[in-house]
Every structure is written in structure tokens, then in C-alpha cells.
Amino acid sequence: MKKYVYFFDEGNKDMKRLLGGKGANLAEMTKMGIPVPQGFTITSEACIEYTKSKKFPEGLPEQVNENLKKLEEKANKILGDTENPLLVSVRSGAAISMPGMMDTVLNLGLNEDTIKAIHKKTNDERFVYDSYRRFIQMFGNVVMGIKGELFEEILEKIKEKQKVEIDAEINVEGLKELVKQYKSLVLQEKGEKFPDDPQQQLNMAIEAVFSSWDNKRAITYRRIHKIPDDLGTAVNVQEMVFGNMGDDSGTGVGFTRNPSTGAKENYGEYLLNAQGEDVVAGIRTPKPLDDLKKDLPKAYEELIHIVRTLEINYKDVQDFEFTIEQGKLYLLQTRTGKRTAQAALKIAVDMFNEGVIDKRTAVSRIEPMQLNQLLHRRIDPEANIESIAKGLPASPGAASGKVVFTADEAEEMGKNGEDVILVRTETTPDDIHGMVAAKGTLTSRGGMTSHAAVVARGMGMPCVAGCSDIRINSKKETFTVEGKTIKKGDQITIDGGNGKVFEGKVPMIEPKMSDEFTLLLSWADDIRKLGVYANADTPEDAQKARDLGAEGIGLCRTEHMFMAPERLPIVQAMITADTKESRQKELDKLLPMQKSDFVGILRAMHGFPVIIRLLDPPLHEFLPNFEETLVKVTTLKLEKPQNKEELEKQEKILERIRMLQEMNPMLGLRGCRLGLLYPEIYEMQVKAIIEASVELKKQGVDVKPEIMIPLVGHVNELKPIYNKTKKLAEEIISKEHLDLVYKVGTMIELPRAALTADEIAKYAEFFSFGTNDLTQTTFGISRDDAEGKFLLKYVDEGILKENPFEVLDTEGVGKLVQTGVTLGRKTNPDLEIGICGEHGGEPNSVEFCHRTGLNYVSCSPFRVPIARLAAAHAVLKE
Secondary structure, three states, X not given: XXXXXXXXXXXXXXXXXXXXXXXXXXXXXXXXXXXXXXXXEEOHHHHHHHHHHOOOOOOHHHHHHHHHHHHHXXXXXXXXXXXXXXXXXXXXXXXXXXXXXXXXXXXXXXXXXXXXXXXXXXXXXXXXXXXXXXXXXXXXXXXXXXXXXXXXXXXXXXXXXXXXXXXXXXXXXXXXXXXXXXXXXXXXXXXXXXXXXXXXXXXXXXXXXXXXXXXHHHHHHHHHHOOOOOOOEEEEEEEOOOXXXXXXXXXXXXXXXXXOOOXXXXXXXXXXXXXXXXXXXXXXXOEEHHHHHHHOXXXXXXXXXXXXXXXXXXXXXXXXXXXXEOOEEEEEEEEEOOXXXXXXXXXXXXXXXXXXXXXXXXXXXXXXXXXXXXXXXXXXOOOXXXXXXXXXXXXXXXXXXXXXXOHHHHHHHHHOOOOEEEEEOOOOHHHHHHHHHOOEXXXXXXXXXXXXXHHHHHHOOOEEEOOOOOEEEOOOOEEEEOOEEEEOOOEEEEEOOOOXXXXXXXXXXXXXXXXXXXXXXXXXXXXXXXXXXXEOOOHHHHHHHHHOXXXXXXXXXXXXXXXXXXXXXXXXXXXXXXXXXXXXXXXXXXXXXXXXXXXXXXXXXXXXXXXXXXOOOOHHHHOOXXXXXXXXXXXXXXXXXOOHHHHHHHHHHHHHHHHHOOOOHHHOOOOHHHHHHOHHHHHHHHHHHHHHHHXXXXXXXXXXXXXXXXXXXOHHHHHHHHHHHHHHHHHHHHHHOOOOOOEEEEEEOOHHHHHOHHHHHHHOOEEEEOHHHHHHHHHOOOHHHHHHXXXXXXXXXXXXXXXXXXXXXXXXXXXXXXXXXXXXXXXXXXXXXXXXXXXXXXXHHHHHHHHHOOOEEEEOHXXXXXXXXXXXXXXXXX
């Protein structure tokens, strides 16, 4: 029979896939001799089986009972016993940490009989009823599905009645009343009494934790962080220890280094006379960990010694939870600490300098997408602004947006393209969808390790937590601060780096890269094999790309250059020209403009290749809107006196728009087809590129131009353009008596081109896979139409695992890329190959390009650091 349950002394830290991160680390700490409350772990395999059938797998109940007996022997207590009862916690723990996304039950085993026994043992009636009301509330919410707000409403009324601010101030009578009202609520909501049998409680809690793997917030979190759905969660059943047994007891969470800055310091928070959920739920504002030195010095010294030992053992920052029961310290959990990108870089570099890890490990510790956080804007320090409130700097970065008070509203407005700041008293795991959609989160309660803080840091979004200056009125959808009222829809700005809140939208500046950022990326450059280029259309973009480490321009789109206000009339005149001669006249005007564009870009990329794509979009994109032009013509016809000259001009444009109109422009007269019908357009562009290169070469600039012919589907389309391009280039170069190295290649963005790449490679010195269009033509999906209508629904419903325009579809589009690479290099072994679609800056797609043997990836300038790191990770994964 399959083994589904492991006692803590049977596992180790390498069993995360089976025991989950929490279970594996509890087992490891047990082996290290660290004080851990004993217990057992039900494997993730049991969860997967349960998810399929909604029944416990065969043999699981027996194995749970067997391990429960072992726990009872070790604890010298029995679950449900009326003399010496055992109480347990039931917690989730997946292989990949998902903080707060799944469910937990504490104090399991309490009923009317066991509370009497515990009262007799502890002689503390308040502690007993405080534990019991917490258990009913948690079990009722997590296991029985009763809304948490219903319990909170009862709690708030009791606090009002007793005129107290915090839960810890409710007296015994108030707690007894809470228990009574909570039980009535359960009966009212579920039509059945609260379960008293501890064995039934345990089985129901295990099922609830299994089921929470597929709750909405867990699914959302997995989708955001690209965690597979088939991992399942393990379940940890562990003896309870109590932090709410008086002022010599407490509970807390911490990190072995600061997760926001990376500083090597004792970082965390705790509460005396509290249980673990109190700290992370933000119900009371916790104290900084260093204060524990004064409150419980012996426990503090032991804790610091243990967590330093853990960091050395795991060779990484640890996020730990602890409880102190009447002076005795217990570690409840350790796991790799989530951290901001800024902290991750500092920690990785520091740990290398300390001799804890090597360079390759340091590079592997930074997730490529984390670097996005470092590219966020921050508030301009020169701005003359005053904050209206200050909270805790829970997650760095700054954001402006409209105030909203519910996660659902944040999600809805975010989908409509509006910038919002989610303002809550405190967030819960159920708010995850709103936090993702918002630009930042502001809470009035909670600390640096509250749910809002942890989730925001993980997503790289700004968060200000515990901002007690603000008073939130959820019903009126307002918050007030120092007499000022901020309503829903008003603009605010938050700064997660210093905890400040500002009224309105404030000036922002671009971030600067730290020394650690530069150093670690230089280590990544030493490891990676794939080149990293950027897509850039202006000298400014090219310089930005170079500053961020780009080694060339993989796509320079010339159509963007034609859209400038002073050029568009010339382009329109060229398109509406009746004869080749009149068209050439307009092209002659455009030539010096195009040449100056290429001079600027080639100069900015001195020493690096620049791939310039000849005109690609259909000509109608440069012409005015058909309906607007029709209105103009009609209006001019009705005017008296008529402006005949203007009318003729507009009629000519209207006629030309009619001629160029297409049912499906994306698959119409564009790309190389345009170059074949109007060869003079491409000739002008080639002339501009080569003349610019010659001019710069004479000035001592190291230029490496590469001319890209777009949308080739058949070798016979490429052959005449390639030959004309080479002929024209050679004529200009030979006149100047220069040795100019250049290349002529093509963009592979049609399936037929990939499937006949061996033929096409006879007339191409490089391939650049345009994966945006290749994805559209392979799927037969128009990106612009699909994303707003059905594509995201496909992802939500699991029809597609990922949006193929964000993450390269390796099974379909990827096979075409692999085929194109194999066939192309069969004809031309020296063929240079890269990609220039948006996938060039997405880590999974970069890894695919590395495996497929491409020479480079090209992406937007701000994604260059991500691609550099992702290319290094691809090597490290081999």
C-alpha cells in the first residue's frame, strides 16, 4: 500500500515535492534537534488523489490514525481525552510556497468536555475560552464555509459592548458569550450543530485543506506565479503550542535578513499573549522583533541562535514562525524567505562575498521577472509635496491611482485599463484578485509581515501597511485623515519605500540600477550563451537598450519613422501618387530623413549589429480614416463657394484609400509584397541604410547594419528583393572604396517560411523569427481582436495553459521555429538566427530559444536585463 503519511522524524528537506515545503522543513528541523512541536505530514499525492475523487485514497484514514497514536504517545496526551487532551493544528504546505493562499485550522480538538480539562490543567479560564472561540471561528469559516465577516460582526459587537479596542481585552464573560453566539451562527447558517467529536473535526479539517488547493485565491496565485496545478498540497497535523497563555507567551514571524532591503539584521514582528493568526491578520499592530530582547530575553537569544543555524544549513534567507508558550520557545515553520528584487540582489551578492554560495548559485537565486521591480518608477525627490499619512514601508516602489475599497472593484477597473490603489483595513487571501489588478495596496492595519505586505512584495507591487493615520468607512467608501476626506475614485499616490501616502498624482522618476544589479548581471553575462538584443526605433531607445546591456538591435521598425507629423504628408503624397515618377519625387524627399534616422541609431549602437526591417505594414495605415475622409469630401462638396483644389486632393485620397482597403490587411499587401509591387520604396530605404553606414564608417564609427526583408512566405518573393538589395548596396560601397560589412536576411513570420527554410536560407544571411506574427498566423488568431474577447477566457478555462502572445507556444509555434532552424542551417551552417517578438523578454521563451540553438533574443529595452538573466538561468538548468 502506498505510504501517504510521514511522521516528522521520517522526512528531510529534500522531500518537498512529496511533503510540501512546510512538511519537509519541519522534518529537517526535527532532525537538527530544533524544538519543533511534533506531528506528521499527509503527502501531496494524497491531495491529488482526493482532488480526483473527492474521497480519501485507500489506506489514508488508517495511516492517519496510526500516526495520530504515535503523536499521542510522544505528547503524552490523547485527542478528545477528558483528562489530558491533545490539541492540534492542521495546515497546508505545497512544494512551492504560496503564503496565505490555502487554509489553516488551529486549536483542533476543543469541545465542551476538553475545555474543562484544559481549564483544570492551566487554571486560566480566559485562555481556554479565547482558544475555543478562535477554533469555532476558524473551523466555521475554513471547514464549514461560513463567511468570516459574520463571525467578525459578532466579535465587533462584543467589543463595543465591553468598550474595548482589541480582542485580548475581552473578559471571560465576553469570550463565553462569543462561543455561544458563534455556535448559534453555525446552527443558523448550516442547519447543524458545531461538530464536537475531535476525530470528525480532524477528518473534516484535512478534507478542507485538500479542497483549498482549488480555491479561487490559490488558483489565481498559481496563475500569477506560473505554479503547476497538479502539484497538490501536503497537510501538516501538529501538536498545538500556545502563545496566548499570558505575558510570558507570544507568537511571531521573522526573516534572517531584511526582505525589503536585504540588510543582514534580525527582522520580524511578534505579539505577546497571542496566536499566530493575530500577527499576520493585522488585527493588532505587532512589535518589532528586537523588542523581544526586553520582553523575553532568554527566548530571544535562543531564537536568534536557532534561526542563524537555519540560514547556514539552508544557505539562504529563512522566513520563520515561532511560538513561546510560558517561556518555552518552539519553531513552527521555516522556509525560503520571499524578498523584493532589490533585497534578492543584495542578499545574493552578500552571501557570495561571505563565502556561503558561489556565483552560479547567486545568479540562480534571482528570478528573471523579479527584475521588473527594479524598473519601476519612484517619486521624484525634487517634487515639492507633503504626505497626508504615513504607514509602514511594506513593499518598495511608488504608484498612483484611483481609490477603491473592494477587491472586486479593483479587478473590474483594472481590466478596463484604469490605475487603482486598493485601500483596505487589512487584506485577506480572498483579496488576491484585486491586489493583482491594482497598482498598489494601502491598509490601515497590519505590519511588515501582514498578508498585504507579503503578497505585494512577492508581486513586486508597492504597499503601505499599518497606516493607522487613516480611518476607513467601507460603507460610505471613504477614508479620512486629519479632517480630510478621500472618496472612492479620488487619486492618491503611495510610496512603499518610505510608507508615505500623498493626495493626488505626484511626479515620478525612472529608477537607477544598484551596484549589486550591475555586478550580478555581469555574472549572468559570463554564464549565458545566448546574445541579448533590443527592439528599438529611435537613437534614444537604442541608447537606453545599450545602457541596460543590449548587445545589438534585433528589430528597428522603419514604419514608426514615417508617422512623424512633418513626414506623414510626404508619405501620403507618395502613396497617392499616380505615376512611378511622382512617387519617386516624394521618396527623394524622404531619403535624407530616413538616412538621418539610421545615422542616429547606428551611431548609438557603435560596435554592435543593428537589424533594420524594411517597410512592413499595409500602406492604408499611413492614410487618413476612410469615414473621416468621406465626411470631409461630402462637406467640401456642400460648401459654397467650393474649395476645388482641396476637394480634388481629398477625393484623390479617398479614392486611394478605397483602392488600398482590404478585408484582412494583416494578410494582405504588406511586407515583401509591398516591396515587389513598389520596389522604389525598398530601394530608398536600402540606399538610406547603406549611405548612413558609409558616412559613419568614414567618421570611425564601427557600424554593423543588417537589412531585414519582412513577411517572406516563398523563396521567389525573397530572391528578387535580396538580389536588388545586394546590387544597390555594392554600387554605393564600391563608389566610396570602403570595406563595409553588412548582411541581408529575412523575418520568418509565416508557417510556410519555417517549413521551407532550407530554400529561403539560400538567399538570407540571417533569420529573425517574428514570433508575434508567427503566433497569429499559426493559431489563425488576430491578437488585437482575441485578447479582449476570448483569449483570456481560454486561459481561465484551461483551454490554453498560457496566453501564447505572452509565453511562446513551444508545442506549436516552437516546432515551426525548431524546423526553421534545422532546415536553415542545413543549407547555411553559418546562418545567424534570433527572435524579435515580445517573447524575447519572457523567461520561459528565452529558455526555449537557448535550447533550440538560436544566436540571440531581442526584446524591448526595459526587458533586456530580464532576458540576460533568463539566458543565464537557461544554462544553469542544463
